Amino acid sequence: MNIAVLRESGAGEARIALMPDSVRKLVALKASLSIESGAGLGAARTDDEYAAAGAEISSDRNALLAAADVLVTVNRPPKEVFSQLKKEAVVLGFLRPLDEPEALAPALEQGLTTFAMELVPRITRAQAMDALSSMATVAGYKAVIVGASHIPRMFPLLMTAAGTVPPARVLVLGAGVAGLQAIATARRLGAVVEGYDVRAAAGEQVRSLGATFLEVDLGGLKTEDAGGYAVELSDEALQRGRDLIAEHAITADVVITTAQVPGRRAPLLVTEEAVNGMKRGSVIIDLAGATGGNCALSKADEIVERSGVTIMAPTNLAATVPVHASQLYSRNVTAFLGLLIKDGELNVDMNDDVVGPSCVTHQGKVVNQRVGAALSAGSST
Numbered sequence: 001m002n003i004a005v006l007r008e009s010g011a012g013e014a015r016i017a018l019m020p021d022s023v024r025k026l027v028a029l030k031a032s033l034s035i036e037s038g039a040g041l042g043a044a045r046t047d048d049e050y051a052a053a054g055a056e057i058s059s060d061r062n063a064l065l066a067a068a069d070v071l072v073t074v075n076r077p078p079k080e081v082f083s084q085l086k087k088e089a090v091v092l093g094f095l096r097p098l099d100e101p102e103a104l105a106p107a108l109e110q111g112l113t114t115f116a117m118e119l120v121p122r123i124t125r126a127q128a129m130d131a132l133s134s135m136a137t138v139a140g141y142k143a144v145i146v147g148a149s150h151i152p153r154m155f156p157l158l159m160t161a162a163g164t165v166p167p168a169r170v171l172v173l174g175a176g177v178a179g180l181q182a183i184a185t186a187r188r189l190g191a192v193v194e195g196y197d198v199r200a201a202a203g204e205q206v207r208s209l210g211a212t213f214l215e216v217d218l219g220g221l222k223t224e225d226a227g228g229y230a231v232e233l234s235d236e237a238l239q240r241g242r243d244l245i246a247e248h249a250i251t252a253d254v255v256i257t258t259a260q261v262p263g264r265r266a267p268l269l270v271t272e273e274a275v276n277g278m279k280r281g282s283v284i285i286d287l288a289g290a291t292g293g294n295c296a297l298s299k300a301d302e303i304v305e306r307s308g309v310t311i312m313a314p315t316n317l318a319a320t321v322p323v324h325a326s327q328l329y330s331r332n333v334t335a336f337l338g339l340l341i342k343d344g345e346l347n348v349d350m351n352d353d354v355v356g357p358s359c360v361t362h363q364g365k366v367v368n369q370r371v372g373a374a375l376s377a378g379s380s381t
Contacts (some may be wrong), residue, residue, distance in 0.1 A: 001346045002032045003337070004068035006061060006117055007039040010075050014042030014322035017072040017093065019330040020053040026337060027054035030344025034064050043326040069346050072260035072333055082106035088363075090346065092333060094118060094131070097360045098263030099291060101374045107361050113348060114360045117332065118262070119368065126354045128335040133177045140181030140258065143285045144170070146317070147254035148189060150310055151279045154189025167192050169251055172211070173269050173294060174258035175202035178287055182256045183209045194248055198259075211234060216244045246274035255284045257294035263374055270295040272306075280308030289313025318352040 003026060005018050016039050018026075023033050033055035037047055047057045058064055065084040071077065086093070088111055095116040097104060117131040148155050151168060158165035170186040172179050175197035186193045187210045195206035196214040203213040218237045222378045247268065249255055255278075260266050266288035275284070277299055286293045289300040298313040299303050303331035305311075318325040339355050340346060350356045350367070359367050366372045 001030075001069045001341060001344060002034060002067050003070045003072060004036075004064045005039055005072050006036045006064065006077070006081070008042075009078065012316060013075060013319050015045045015074045015319050015326045016040045016045065016322075016331060017074050017326075017330065017333055019043065019057075019326055020045060020049045022330040023050060023053040023055045024332040025334055026341075029338065029341045031337075031341055032056070034058060034067065036061055036064055040326075041136050043322040045326075056306075063251065070337070070340070072337070074329065076100075076103060082110050082112060085110060085112060087111040088113065090115065090340070092117070092336065093209045094101065095360060097368065097371045098374050101366075101371050104361060104366075104371075105128070108364060108366070111364045113362045115336070115355075115358045116360050116368075117336070117358070118372075119358045119360070120332075120336070121354060123353065123358045128312055129332050131329055133331040134332055135318040135325060136176065136178035136258075137181045138144070138321050138325045138328070140178035140256075141185050141256075142317045142321055143178070143256045143287055144182050144185040144189065144254070145281050146312065146314070147256060147285050150283045150312070151253050153253065155186070168253040170194070170254045170256065171196070171245075171252040172256045173197075173245060174260075175206050175213075176201070176258060177204045178258040179256070180205055180209065182258065183211045186254070186256075187211065191254075194252075196241070196245060196248075198237070214244055214248060216240050225257040238269075242269060242271055242274070245269055246271065246277060249274050250277050250279070252278065253282050255282070256287065257284065258287045259294050260288045260291055265292040266294050268294065269297060272296045275306050275309050275311070278307075278309045282309050283315055284309065284311045286311065286313040287317065 035050045035055045035057055037057050037059040051057050069090055070090040076095045090113045092115045097116045120129045155168045157167040168191045170191045170193045172182045172195045174321050175195050183193050183195050184214055187224050193211035194214055195211045206213040257269055284295050286295045286298040288294045289298055293313050297306055297311050300313050303312050360371050
């Protein structure tokens, strides 16, 4: 079985899908690895390191694709890459199947089997494959660093001969993996931190990190699904949350928003009025920019200024920490590939409780019900 890794073509993308240590593990499973020359440079890994790990290095992208049984990517490859793969080849990566399901049409036409790392189920057996959590960890950390570098003050409490410097105040919206990492990082830097989440159960985790949990009464509404992801709430429930957020945003130096619902537009948490009420010099880092943003004024990958408040909505913060982001993602992917490799051969078992739910297309059909429903909804629209 031949596994191929290409140089990522997206703007600003510095990650690579497999690091050399993962290549060694896959070679030990009797798989052959082909790496496009220069693919690892953004993550500080050279062709020589991949060759030493047992991979074949090639600058002929067309030949790599033609010979690939499995293509491992970070992001969904462009249409022309799908068309160059042989029928029944496998593509594994972040494919955005719920947000942009129509973009996988070329995979259907080519009869490819595609696995989306976003769809790996949240079960104990699949923890080592949870790439969403890995990238959210990196993004939550980096969001705080970006916020700290943009506010006109320091984070920690300082006692100096010139007087006391009070600590910065950070408000984190959403206590998932990214939010909790943001809270932990802001606390390490010495900030006073508040955390908000619609899920009351998240309060214990927020408090355990030394932050204050802001809880809003939603009248017993269901706020998360069986997989632990937040569900879409009613307008009334969201408005209660917005009112509480606006009240606390007034004193915040940095607001970090992380709330997203898979396959849906990100919920609006910070209104224009709330931004207008914030103090000059404060910063909003909106990690939901790729799905519309949690802030009413956010623009994906742009910096917006409003009444002295800076609003940033970076859509790929993980790529700005490419070494550790690649290491984590590579380990996630390698664990998943271990389910597909049997005695050095490709073996797709759709009855496996991780492989089956993660599969989007197989044998020319969409096999994931959620993706199928998203496609149907798009067609009707």
